[in-house]
Amino acid sequence: MDTTVKHPAMNRNQRTQALTHDLAWQVSQPDAVFPARSLEGIRIHDWSALRQPLQPSVEQYWKVQGDKDKRLYAITDAFAQNNGQLGLSDARFANAIKLLLQAFSPIEYSAHRACARAARQLGLTTVAFQAADHLRHNQLEIHATSHFNKYFNGMHSYTEWFDHHWMLSVAKSYADDLLSAGPFEVMVAMAVGYNPVICNTLYVSYMSAAADNGDMSTSSAGLTAQSDKVRHQAAGLAWVEFLVQQDPANVPLVQAWIDKWFWRSVRLSSLVGVMQDYMLPFHSHSWQEIWTTYVQQPLQQIFETWKPLGLTLPSNWAQACEQQAHVSHQTWLRLCRYSAGLPLHVWAPNASALDWLSQKYPGTFDAMFRPHLMGLAHQIAHGQRPQETTAPVLCGTCQLPVPGMAGSAALAQAKNLQGRCFCSLPCQHIFNLDADKHSAQAASSAQRHSWALPASQAADGGLFDGSQDEHNFEEWNGGAQHP
Amino acid sequence: MSNVFIAFQVNEESRPVVDAILADNPNATAVYSPGLVKIDAPNSLVIKRESIEEQLGQRYDLQQMQVNLVTLSGHIDEDDDQFTLSWNH
Amino acid sequence: MTVDLQAREIQPLRNTFSHVARYVGDDKPATRYQEATFGAQATSNFHYRPTWDPEYELFDASRSKVVLADWYVLKDPRQFYYGTWTMARARQQDAMESSYQFVESRDLINKMPDDLRDKVCQVIIPLRHVAWGGNMNNCMIAAYGYGTAFTAPASLHAMDELGVAQYITRLGLALDEPSVLDAGKEAWLKAPQWQALRHLVEDSFVVRDPFEIFVAQNLAIDGLLYPLIFGHFIDDHVALNGGTAVSMLSAFMVEWHEESNRWVDAVVKTAAAESEANKTLINEWTHAWSKRMHDALVPIAQMALGDKGASTLEDVFTQFQARCKKLGLSA
Numbered sequence A: 001m002d003t004t005v006k007h008p009a010m011n012r013n014q015r016t017q018a019l020t021h022d023l024a025w026q027v028s029q030p031d032a033v034f035p036a037r038s039l040e041g042i043r044i045h046d047w048s049a050l051r052q053p054l055q056p057s058v059e060q061y062w063k064v065q066g067d068k069d070k071r072l073y074a075i076t077d078a079f080a081q082n083n084g085q086l087g088l089s090d091a092r093f094a095n096a097i098k099l100l101l102q103a104f105s106p107i108e109y110s111a112h113r114a115c116a117r118a119a120r121q122l123g124l125t126t127v128a129f130q131a132a133d134h135l136r137h138n139q140l141e142i143h144a145t146s147h148f149n150k151y152f153n154g155m156h157s158y159t160e161w162f163d164h165h166w167m168l169s170v171a172k173s174y175a176d177d178l179l180s181a182g183p184f185e186v187m188v189a190m191a192v193g194y195n196p197v198i199c200n201t202l203y204v205s206y207m208s209a210a211a212d213n214g215d216m217s218t219s220s221a222g223l224t225a226q227s228d229k230v231r232h233q234a235a236g237l238a239w240v241e242f243l244v245q246q247d248p249a250n251v252p253l254v255q256a257w258i259d260k261w262f263w264r265s266v267r268l269s270s271l272v273g274v275m276q277d278y279m280l281p282f283h284s285h286s287w288q289e290i291w292t293t294y295v296q297q298p299l300q301q302i303f304e305t306w307k308p309l310g311l312t313l314p315s316n317w318a319q320a321c322e323q324q325a326h327v328s329h330q331t332w333l334r335l336c337r338y339s340a341g342l343p344l345h346v347w348a349p350n351a352s353a354l355d356w357l358s359q360k361y362p363g364t365f366d367a368m369f370r371p372h373l374m375g376l377a378h379q380i381a382h383g384q385r386p387q388e389t390t391a392p393v394l395c396g397t398c399q400l401p402v403p404g405m406a407g408s409a410a411l412a413q414a415k416n417l418q419g420r421c422f423c424s425l426p427c428q429h430i431f432n433l434d435a436d437k438h439s440a441q442a443a444s445s446a447q448r449h450s451w452a453l454p455a456s457q458a459a460d461g462g463l464f465d466g467s468q469d470e471h472n473f474e475e476w477n478g479g480a481q482h483p
Numbered sequence B: 001m002s003n004v005f006i007a008f009q010v011n012e013e014s015r016p017v018v019d020a021i022l023a024d025n026p027n028a029t030a031v032y033s034p035g036l037v038k039i040d041a042p043n044s045l046v047i048k049r050e051s052i053e054e055q056l057g058q059r060y061d062l063q064q065m066q067v068n069l070v071t072l073s074g075h076i077d078e079d080d081d082q083f084t085l086s087w088n089h
Numbered sequence C: 001m002t003v004d005l006q007a008r009e010i011q012p013l014r015n016t017f018s019h020v021a022r023y024v025g026d027d028k029p030a031t032r033y034q035e036a037t038f039g040a041q042a043t044s045n046f047h048y049r050p051t052w053d054p055e056y057e058l059f060d061a062s063r064s065k066v067v068l069a070d071w072y073v074l075k076d077p078r079q080f081y082y083g084t085w086t087m088a089r090a091r092q093q094d095a096m097e098s099s100y101q102f103v104e105s106r107d108l109i110n111k112m113p114d115d116l117r118d119k120v121c122q123v124i125i126p127l128r129h130v131a132w133g134g135n136m137n138n139c140m141i142a143a144y145g146y147g148t149a150f151t152a153p154a155s156l157h158a159m160d161e162l163g164v165a166q167y168i169t170r171l172g173l174a175l176d177e178p179s180v181l182d183a184g185k186e187a188w189l190k191a192p193q194w195q196a197l198r199h200l201v202e203d204s205f206v207v208r209d210p211f212e213i214f215v216a217q218n219l220a221i222d223g224l225l226y227p228l229i230f231g232h233f234i235d236d237h238v239a240l241n242g243g244t245a246v247s248m249l250s251a252f253m254v255e256w257h258e259e260s261n262r263w264v265d266a267v268v269k270t271a272a273a274e275s276e277a278n279k280t281l282i283n284e285w286t287h288a289w290s291k292r293m294h295d296a297l298v299p300i301a302q303m304a305l306g307d308k309g310a311s312t313l314e315d316v317f318t319q320f321q322a323r324c325k326k327l328g329l330s331a
Helices: A012-019 A058-081 A091-122 A125-151 A158-164 A166-180 A183-212 A216-246 A250-278 A287-309 A317-323 A327-337 A351-360 A364-381 A408-417 A425-433 A435-439 A441-450 A455-460 A468-476 B015-024 B049-056 B062-068 C018-024 C032-037 C082-105 C114-124 C127-144 C148-175 C179-190 C192-204 C210-240 C244-249 C251-274 C276-326
Strands: B003-009 B029-033 B036-042 B044-048 B069-073 B075-078 B082-086
Touching: A012 C148, A058 A125, A058 A216, A058 B062, A058 C082, A058 C148, A091 A125, A091 A158, A091 A166, A091 A183, A091 A216, A091 A250, A091 A468, A091 C127, A091 C148, A125 A216, A125 C032, A125 C082, A125 C127, A125 C148, A158 A166, A158 C018, A166 A183, A166 A250, A166 A441, A183 A216, A183 A250, A183 A287, A183 B029, A183 B069, A216 A250, A216 A287, A216 B003, A216 B062, A216 B069, A250 A287, A250 A317, A250 A327, A250 A351, A250 A425, A287 A327, A287 B069, A327 A364, A351 A364, A408 A441, A425 A435, A435 A441, B003 B015, B003 B044, B003 B082, B015 B036, B015 B044, B015 B049, B036 B044, B044 B049, B049 B062, B062 B069, B062 B082, C018 C032, C032 C082, C032 C148, C082 C148, C082 C244, C082 C251, C114 C148, C114 C179, C114 C210, C114 C276, C127 C148, C127 C179, C127 C192, C127 C210, C148 C179, C148 C210, C148 C244, C148 C251, C179 C192, C192 C210, C192 C276, C210 C244, C210 C251, C210 C276, C244 C251, C251 C276
Parallel strands: none
Antiparallel strands: B003 B036, B003 B069, B029 B036, B044 B082, B075 B082
């Protein structure tokens, strides 16, 4: 079936131009029609120079997307009909699905709205495709997890938790920053932050590992979402090149956005880290391994080619890379400390999990984290675990808990600081670049500090051991015990 | 190291594509994990529509490749007949 | 793992998500449309204000003068979520592809009278720009509207409008050399018959109220344009005069317009019915934009249908008014 308009006088590029850029025209009042184009100080002299690799025509798009969704929903239906949730490696794995739904599905929705805005604000039809794609991803995730929601806790009120729970503040802050940004910044954020850091890890390696753990539903949804993101990634890199080549004045602006969004995405990826290292009963690659293969090495290559354009690796690159040996462990330990009030379950890793972590993080894991995790297991076994009930102080930029700032004294101190309390120097730097904007976040943080999981949702939180999820899963599987 | 890579979902549809890539790129290596195949190649990698058609025994539109595409790394150059990934700009 | 086709007796804890159950209850599983739509958009505790519009929140119902107690009343009767939408469009694309093969293999374009071919190019090709405007305006609704029920279908509708723009482009390339697209653009920018329509489209681009855009673009502009051009001009006049091929290659536009009118009508009717204030507002917008669109179409109707142009346009306008009456608007 030939869905390409093959005219002998037109090559592929000319065809693409005729189907996209050429549809627009020079309107009589461009400033009134596209006011946001001049919002950020970016200068564009020739829009037709923008390349968009992998850009399909609408016909090709419908055909390919229709094909993808036909297959995907057949899998989703079959999984539900066969009670596929019974085939999960272990009910602990369901908590990775919860975190995906709670943190990342709403981000896809926000990306959908942000791209719709960028498409309209810039007058770029190609970005309209991305807006539709992100709507697709948001919906795929809702539909794939819908079945799990019927049988497991921790999914039913994901929108409420996204808006109010401190654990998800890092996700909502990220989503809202994207939504609040001007159109050029949005597209750079997606190109150098969201796609290369979050999507290339969460929607690639994690989804493959999910399949291995019996989750054909979410993993199929994730992998097919990623097929769109490949297009976005290619378009995004071309977008960055286009911006810096249009005018030298654009270079420092783009570099600042690169520095900011790479870092914000790195902070957000700590949630992907715990999914990869702690929530997969059948292990796959470690978080550090997939960071190296899918984030670090590809980005290093890309920035190497961008040197002649005047761009450099993000200013916080070294610090970001160095973190990856520790971040998943630190994040998991913190979640365990706050387990009672979380909208999902946590647990002490068993002996074989600890051994796997030792092997994957030689030296550092045993020296820095194993003792704490073993201590945790011991406390749980003897019912001696201290329960943290106050929400932690959240970083004024990324909204992850600030290390060492826990308890009501810390919260009181943070109140005085009015949101100016940071987890790291890069976060402080981002804040200072637009202090007015980021100060607004203090009110949201304060709201989250005072919000607690309602009593009616107690079954959603706490340890996995003794949970309704654990009990139900055993019962459904005929009382089988899991390691 | 300047590897390019491309990864696909593992299924009947992507098999001729993977086979074509390995046939046309002697220095490429394929690594399988559950549901995924990742093909690495030093410097560049080319995917030819004609080669896929040979493997498949039917006409093929390179656009169809996107159905099972998961990720890639490298600068893209494409037309109706071939798709190239490289680090040469 | 063995595939056990006999469902085990396992009781679900709940039927759907809480925010969905608030709308549809929890006594049975929700539909995919319901789960994708209700509550997907955040409503509170926003961390930032828009840098591009700081007097509003990130999602803000007050961007529209239309007031609804709950924007989720604007349900889409087609119940499209992305999956059903794209699968439907894929089927339609398949049918269009078959039509192109049919037309091309029988060389039906070349069998058309030359002057008819030229007329079609003259009338249709500039409309690819109007359709681009439809994409822009629906992106605007998807961007600034409130509530997923209203904004998600608009985002898909934007893609549909772009699809129309591309089908018109493809039609042009089937009818003539690529330079015909340049001629069409030249006419759009300079030829006197097109200027009123172009100014109308450009004026629609500066409207700030997402609901007004909805009325202007999806009700008034498309509601008059499609029956006149794809209905009367293509399916009647052109088809009857040796241009059935063109009619075949425009089939998507006719079908799509009819299908999406179900959505457009439901949204307008529901919003107008909620209050007298909404009804007055929507009436005003409908009158203003449809009158302007009517006037802009006069020279185009003339160009397309000659002597019959004026009366055909009046028929189209009368039917449009009847449609509006059914939606609770006054004529």
